[in-house]
Amino acid sequence: MDPPDPPITFLDLNQAPHPLISPKLEPGERQEPSNAGNGPGFPLPSPNPHIDPFLLADLLPRLRRITPAPDGDKLVADDLRRAESYLASYVDGLRRRLAFPFGAGAAGSSTAIVPAPDAAAGSSTAIVPAPDAAAGSATAIVPVPDAAAGSSTAIVPAVADLASPKKKKPRSAEMVRVSSVAAADQIYFRDIVRRARITFESLRHLLRRAEERTEAAPWRTPPLPLPPLGRRARADLAAAGMMNHRNLWLNRDRRIIGSIPGIEIGDVFFYRVELCVVGLHGQMQAGIDYVPASQTGTGEPIATSIIVSGGYEDDDDRGDVLIYTGHGGREKRDARQSVDQELKAGNLALKHSVDYGIEIRVIRGSKSDCSPSGKVYVYDGLYKVVDCWNDAGKSGFGVYKYKLVRIEGQQMMGSYMLKLAVELKTNPLGVRPVGYLSLDISNGKETLPVFIFNDIDDDKETLLFEYLAHPFYPSCVFNRRGWVDGGRGCQCASNCSFDCSCARRNGGEFAYDGNGLLLKGKPLIYECGTLCQCPMSCRNRVSQKGVRNQLEVFRSRETGWGVRSLDFIRAGAFVCEFSGVVLTKEQLEIFKIGGDGLIHPSRFPGRWMQWGDISDVFPDYTPPSFPSLPELSFSIDVSRMRNAACYLSHSCSPNVFVQFVLYDHYNESYPHLMIFAMENIPPLTELSIDYGVGDESVGS
Structure with missing residues (x-):
């Protein structure tokens, strides 16, 4: 795989995963719902007018009376504290009559945040349809079962205030799985993703165009305060950096396991950083994206997506079945292994995907003359990691290999459609x-x-x-x-x-x-x-x-x-x-x-x-x-x-x-x-x- 071009130096792209820096709320504490700095990805659900806030408030003392067994997992207690905090925030929001639409054009579609039925079992919250929601018009977002036993779903408002630059928001470690999306909400989320991609592409064009205009007519004042690109800079990285500065990267407030609303199988991307912008893959260079061990409830890393781009000589890609080589053990600009790989970081995260049965998003990257970057990245859907083993690679060094099998019932792979065309x-x-x-x-x-x-x-x-x-x-x-x-x-x-x-x-x-x-x-x-x-x-x-x-x-x-x-x-x-x-x-x-x-x-x-x-x-x-x-x-x-x-x-x-x-x-x-x-x-x-x-x- 060709090495990436040198990144621009005047922008911090916030490329790596970041720890969740917001303090953990203790029982009895309340946090004001805020819609600043979370990007345009998921608006705060509308408070349901048919739910009595005082009735919900009565649930708080009941939660406080629930205590884990003496030999119970500490994670259960942690989840109970989170459930109480989120419920308290929601009750406070109802009292203040805060209302933000959940889906554009979904008349009657609303959601309510309530304790999940199995809260004491390790899942603290879930987004479920409100009682008055139109049948089939709401989205269910549920905690990932078993993936991070005891990890809860964070309900975070995400309406960005774009009037002034924001401090970059760190990636959340909260993991959720979107179980179903109604037709109206599919359109809504698709429009959100399209909006982010239009902004990215427009900025990239504008940056390049501004550079051309400056060279052709240096005396002209640019219509917008655009940063200079420089001779070796890349407009795609600059555009992504400007969006990141405004907290416009999507899905930063949650780490979605499985399919991401608004992103469809077969979607094509020409720039690696655009995958980060829409939240499909959060790593600028690493092929394995994962939630670090320090950010999961179990203390174990959890993988979310991989990119297959032929960078490792031991990869064996057969479409529906993929033998994927782990990360590390080779020098840059060389597909051959030079040292043994270690079972840590992304490699360990993929192994846990076997243990917990967590699905992985697979993006395939390849060279293409149709792409302005010379490469094309295609989202090919969800795979299950069914096996993991250590083996001697073609260069004689130890490598970790993972067998991934594509989940049945999905649309045809986008990479196959490219070949068919x-x-x-x-x-x-x-x-x-x-x-x-x-x-x-x-x-x-x-x-x-x-x-x-x-x-x-x-x-x-x-x-x-x-x-x-x-x-x-x-x-x-x-x-x-x-x-x-x-x-x-x-x-x-x-x-x-x-x-x-x-x-x-x-x-x-x-x-x-x-x-x-x-x-x-x-x-x-x-x-x-x-x-x-x-x-x-x-x-x-x-x-x-x-x-x-x-x-x-x-x-x-x-x-x-x-x-x-x-x-x-x-x-x-x-x-x-x-x-x-x-x-x-x-x-x-x-x-x-x-x-x-x-x-x-x-x-x-x-x-x-x-x-x-x-x-x-x-x-x-x-x-x-x-x-x-x-x-x-x-x-x-x-x-x-x-x-x-x-x-x-x-x-x-x-x-x-x-x-x-x-x-x-x-x-x-x-x-x-x-x-x-x-x-x-x-x-x-x-x-x-x-x-x-x-x-x-x-x-x-």
């Missing part, structure tokens, strides 16, 4: 000989072929429409001339510069970076177009070039017809355009056109505002409002002619969004509907968009 692009008929209705429904109209695949039923509806790569506009749209500069575009002979006239039309900055990725969503983006002198290679010409990823329209059991890509789609990348026959409001009224075959641009929510939003780090940040966009009254008829975008499925938590763009005409009332990726989208993952119409089915 490569094979499909190379030889689709050889990999899936049955199911292809067309190897290019666009008939060469798109820059890349668009597959049609259906191995479920005999539906061939997609073959009945004429493929239209670009929308067909009525002539009245092109009658408006003279937008600025006397109807002229930019006069740049090569790639446009920061002081170009097209940059000024976009509010003084370009919307894309040098790789064609969207830097910041805007109400309307002016790309260099038909009146501009710059070449097609200009960085301000992105969406007009057509699709850059090989798309496949496929039949899905869940959503009918859907769209997916055989390529990685990077966050902020252009995907495709909504195409059809553009109809004015007058045409719709005259011909009485309506029905499911219409796409209404005015209904799409402004999710472009989320892309590039860094208000979590810079409270003074405001989303772009220039140029302004008039009311959109036109519609796109896709009943006869359409393209692949018309098969996008609807989702309240989508992975793509609409960005309005102009380039071939200058009528702001009729922009192009360009689709961009809201997150890193792995191959063969269905693309979804928010049509702004609730749960109605659109576009299929």
Whole structure:
């Protein structure tokens, strides 16, 4: 494995696990619930108005009367003290009528913190549905059984006050397992993770962009107080450090065992530090993440996740079964062992995973040309460590080996899907000989072929429409001339510069970076177009070039017809355009056109505002409002002619969004509907968009 680049020196990334520095409360003491410095991961549950705080307060004396047997474990007494403290805090919160929503959009969903039924047996607290919670709409977070016998679940408020920098919050040692997540809460947690990833990616882009602007125009004052990167610094580490300074790293208030809400199997990450930001793996360099012995109730280290990246010569990765080599015993930049490994730290933690049967999150890392870092990390789900032994490695030194078996019933491994996508692009008929209705429904109209695949039923509806790569506009749209500069575009002979006239039309900055990725969503983006002198290679010409990823329209059991890509789609990348026959409001009224075959641009929510939003780090940040966009009254008829975008499925938590763009005409009332990726989208993952119409089915 290649060594990591030297980290930046001006930021402390808080990379290693930290002890829990908050004092342990003794019986009778109370601690005010605080929502400062815990990140945006888990808000404080709403107090249930149907629970009498004085009735709960009556439980406190009963807890005090419970004492462990003379020969009982000291951990039981410790748990009882914690249960009393947490209950006291909750009662106090009820009395003060503190209320924070648990899940966005989960009407009636709430939670209550009560002593677990088996509190005296070593589990002190649990998050359980409140009596008035909507059936199936709450999340159960329970203590890890047996993992740290006697360790309790910490209920910590986690609403960050972003108005001022915070002291970095140490990682908690409290371990919980999320047993079930309702549909509404799945969307909520997914949006939290997406929000953190958007902030990370936006900061990384901004840091790099600021460095470019400084080099091109050193006299300009940067719009935000960004730290200088330096020649050998890395923007990913700097972005993560800035988020850490604001306590925006997720899942720092709990150590989650097993699946993490909001993170799905197959999720792709391009930077190791991003795994730390979302809480999937907390170590910047070590392959084993674990809770140290000093922080567990049993005094034994407990492993939570591992990264398999081929760094050890004795690893044997067979997919569902993995022989994983322990940590240590080799020099940096060398996969060969040089000394015997020791059964301590992460190695000992994995051994305890065998003893306690604790599941482990497995992330696979590999080199990739599609990644800006040269590497890609894929979350492949949960494994059980079923065996551990010491053996002589290939280099003759003692190594600890662990056999991990993937837990059944999970989604297909993300790393397998990556390999399958490569094979499909190379030889689709050889990999899936049955199911292809067309190897290019666009008939060469798109820059890349668009597959049609259906191995479920005999539906061939997609073959009945004429493929239209670009929308067909009525002539009245092109009658408006003279937008600025006397109807002229930019006069740049090569790639446009920061002081170009097209940059000024976009509010003084370009919307894309040098790789064609969207830097910041805007109400309307002016790309260099038909009146501009710059070449097609200009960085301000992105969406007009057509699709850059090989798309496949496929039949899905869940959503009918859907769209997916055989390529990685990077966050902020252009995907495709909504195409059809553009109809004015007058045409719709005259011909009485309506029905499911219409796409209404005015209904799409402004999710472009989320892309590039860094208000979590810079409270003074405001989303772009220039140029302004008039009311959109036109519609796109896709009943006869359409393209692949018309098969996008609807989702309240989508992975793509609409960005309005102009380039071939200058009528702001009729922009192009360009689709961009809201997150890193792995191959063969269905693309979804928010049509702004609730749960109605659109576009299929």
